[in-house]
Amino acid sequence: VLPNPESEDEKARFSTGFLKVTPAHDPDDWEIGRRHDLPVINVMAPDGTISDKHGWQDATAPEAHNLLGMDRFEAREAIVEWFRQENLLEEVRDYTHEVGHSYRSHVPIEPYLSDQWYVAVKQPIPHLAQKFGAGLVEGTDVPVNSLAGLALKPLLDGRLRFIPERYAKTYQTWLENLRDWPISRQLWWGHQIPIWSLHLHDGCGGHINDGEARNEILSTLNEYFRELGLQNSVSIWTETDDTGAWIQICSSTERTDRAINAMNCFFQVGSHDPDMCDKYSDIVTSQKAWDIARSIMDGPASKQVMQDPDVLDTWFSSALWPFSTLGWPQDVPEMKAFYPGDVLCTAREIITLWVSRMVMMGQYCAGDIPFRDVYIHAMIQDGEGRKMSKSLGNGIDPLIAIDSHGADAMRFTLASMTTDTQDIRMPVVPMTLPDGRQVNTSPKFDVGRNFCNKLWNASRFAMMNLEGLDPARFDVAKLDLTDRWILSRLATTRDEVTAALNAYKFSEPLGQLYHFFWNDFCDWYLEWAKSRMRDEQSKGVAQNVLAFVLDATLRLLHPFIPFITEGIYQKLNEMVPVRELRGIAAARRAEAITVADWPADLGPWKNPAVEEGIRWVQDVVRAIRDLRSQYNLAPSAKLTASINAPRAVGDAMSAHGGLICQLAGLGDLRIAEDLPKPNNAATAIVEGTQIYVHDVIDPEAERARLAKQRQEIEQAKKAVESKLGNANFVAKAKPEVVTQAREKLQQLQEQLQTIEDHLAELG
Structure with missing residues (x-):
């Protein structure tokens, strides 16, 4: 075999002319063996020792015989040593390759040829053609009425959606290249495979391979299950192997399991045992069934029906979860009410293992996909970008975070950090608990805790002002500007929040709610x-608006911080049972916020002109507050101010003069065009408008500030x-982005000119 450095085959890249191929002990060798029709010889026992009892039939030469009984690692060293002694070892080279290790024992996993149960995922299932169609899924070799086709078709026709969309490719590629699925596992835990075996023999130690005898027992078994009304669930x-003929019985219901166990018990003790008859009286309800079981026992079959000792792959069992938890296969109200679901939230590493199998099984067993949307959530990493794990000691116990910051604070923080990149970096720092234990936490949780504290305190303050609220006192005509x-x-x-949640964006709506509640509601309203x-x-009017807005805010925040919003909502229900703005909307009261309606659409009350006017007020108030702080003026001092603004701007601001005075602590305010600076x-300066606060300046300090x-x-x-001077930016950026940059430049030029004018005035 000539070496080929460009080959995808590991062996071909390192070939020296001599090639070891062991199809029974290496996946790559298995493929080579299939291509070249090589014999598959198992040279190991299940315990990893070299053995001639499991398929190796010509281990008679001294060199081979000496290896028998050796551990696999010892045998490999012995073979290399034999090559060395025989002067056949030309070269030893190191190379890096992957070796699977057991996650429990941490020893290398040895590929081993064995019989397993498989699901033929690409085999057409005839009876599904009527419901799902036949042929191939367009552009693939996947039959529409195969299990792989049942999972792939909904993605391609738009019934199944992944968020972010890029993960749909992972799902699609997996299904298009899927091989038969091995579902048996040699473990002590799990769902035992519901297949029983009945060995056929002649009663004298010989095997029965006669087809007529096998068919007779098959017919009798079918009659037994038919008599019990279980013919459709078995x-x-x-099957025939080197140990003889076997009859395999596959059960699909618990009642069928009990019918098989009843037959097995009959083989052991006989139908005359009254306890046995009573134990299975709910299943075996006729003497005829016992007579049929007796005829099987008297025939050429073993006196025991043995259930396969293997258990199902955990992903096979998990694939049944969406409908098995709702009472399937019974026709129950829960299935009609809750299947299919809306959305599955899961991790990207189990798209292939779990998501694809759930869609397969949902289609096959329940006749529909189990969910419409699959949201792939972020992976939380530590501050260095490493996956959190016990071995690294860089994980954060959620219960510790809940105890130190609160469940809502943790939820708020995690939701606020989600992005489409699907990776979240969370700094991890050690913390000592009151009992002396050293644990990990993150300062990121402080953000969530601070917001929850703000929500609690502001809500309490708001409700203190709602005493005596009367919905009848609300008059839409008396709404003021605020x-x-x-x-x-x-x-x-x-x-904005509704649209973002519908698009499975969580940090954006939380940011919008944070700004609305903290800034708009608390700081201003x-x-x-x-x-x-x-x-x-x-x-x-103010009380009714306050109660209505607080109620709506709690509902919008509830998906993110459910516990504190529920607690505040219950208090609000006690204090203000009716929260209604007649002529606008009603916040219909519910027993719990978790079942309350989503806030009503207030589209007609969107008012950009009002928002722009208040934004001017806020900017002016902030500017005056900054000057008060800068010049160390007492908060209680009533200041005099004047605003030099163009007529149109000045007229609009004059309507808000009272608000400005109230929030900025002004005793007097004048707004006009071409006002001289006192x-x-x-x-x-606020967007080219000059704001003067009288009699507070130190000329030298003002020159330095300007x-x-x-x-x-x-x-x-x-x-x-610089940005506008970049031809690539101007040519490739969105037109509105370029326009915004040019407008920004003009504003900066105007502000610069205003500063120059003020400096000139100061001399």
Whole structure:
């Protein structure tokens, strides 16, 4: 055999002219043996020693005989030594290859030729052709009415969807190249294979191979199960090997299992045993059935029906889970109500092992796919990008995280970290528990805990202001600007969250909800609502809006943080049983938030103009607050401010002057066009509009501040100019992105000019 470095065959790449091929002990050799019709000779016993009792029939030469009884590792060394002694060993070379090891004993796994049960996944199943069709799945060699076809077709016709979509290729490639599925395992745990064997013999130690005798016993067995009404839940066939003829009985129900055990028990003790008759009286209900069993016992068959000792592959058993847990094969209400399901959430490494098999079995057994969507969730890694494992000691026990931060905090953190990359890096740090145990945790959970604390405290504060709420006091005509703004923001957030969840995006809606609740609701709306709660004229409307928005926010957050939202919701139910904005929407009360309706569509209340107006207010208030902080002005000090703005902007801002004064702590505010800058006034710039806070400035400090701001704006301006100066960016970026960059450059230029003007004024 000539060496071929380009070959995919490991042996061909390292060949020296002499090639060892052992089809019974190596998967690659098995394929070579099949191609060249080589004999398959098993030279090992099940315990890994060299043996001539399991298929090796010519181990008579001294060299071979000396190997018998040796451990496999010793035998390999002995063979190499024999080559060396015979001067046949030309060269020893190291090369890297994969050797499978047992995950329990950690010793190398030895491929071993043995009889196993298989499922023929690409074999057409005739009776399925009427329901699923026949022929090949388009573009493949997979029969439509095979198990592989039943799993592949739903993906190709769009009934089965993977999120992210790229994982559909993993599923498709696996099914298109699938081989027969070995389902028997030599383990002590699992579902024992429901196949029984009955050995045929002549009563004198000989074997029966006569077809007529076998057919007679087959007929009698079929009659036995027919008498018990189990003919449709059993399959019976014959097999022949070097030990003689066997009848195989495959059961598909527990009742059939009991019928086989009853026959087995009869073989042992006879039908005259009253205890045995009582034990199986629910199955064997007629004397005729016992008589048939007697005729089998009196015939040329062993006096024991032996169940196969192997167990089913765990993925075979798991493949039945979507419908077996609902009462299948019985026709029960649970199957009609809950099968098929909507979505399966699982890991990418078991798409082939589990997902494909569930679809196969769902189609074959229940007549439909078990779910429509398959969401492949992220893999959590440590901060260095390593998979969390016990051996590395870099895992985080969820129970520890729940105990230290809370279940909701953990859920919030994990959901906020999900991305389409399917890998999450979570820094792991050690922590000492009060009992002295050393465990791992992550500072990432602090984000979730802080948000949950904010939700709890803000909700309590809001509910303190809901006492005496009367839904009848709500009047849509009396909604003020802040009410219309928060309802518009709620409507937008509700739609964004709904769309993101429907697309199986979890970090995006959580980010939207975080911003809405923390910034819009807590930082702004609650502050505006405080003063209105002290005014009986506006209190009724403000209370109703506050209760409605809090209710909707809890519902939107519930999928992410179910426990704290449920607790707050129950308190809200006690305090405000009716949460309704007449003429807008009703938040229908439910016993528990987990069964409450999703927030109603508030589309008509989206108001971009109101949102833009409030955004101006927020920017101005932030700017004045920053100046107050910068110049160390007392929070209680009432300041005087003026805003130099174009007429259109000034007119719009004047309508919000009261809000600005309230939140910025102003005693007086003037808004006009071409206002001169007062002496010793501090200046802030909001999108080209100058804001002056009177009598607070130190000229030297102001010059330094403006110079620093100028430097920052110049750096930002250079970055945008560099981007726009890149021909590839201008040619390949989306037009709206290029437009945004140009608008940004113009804004920076205007801000820079404004700063230059202020510096000139300072001299």
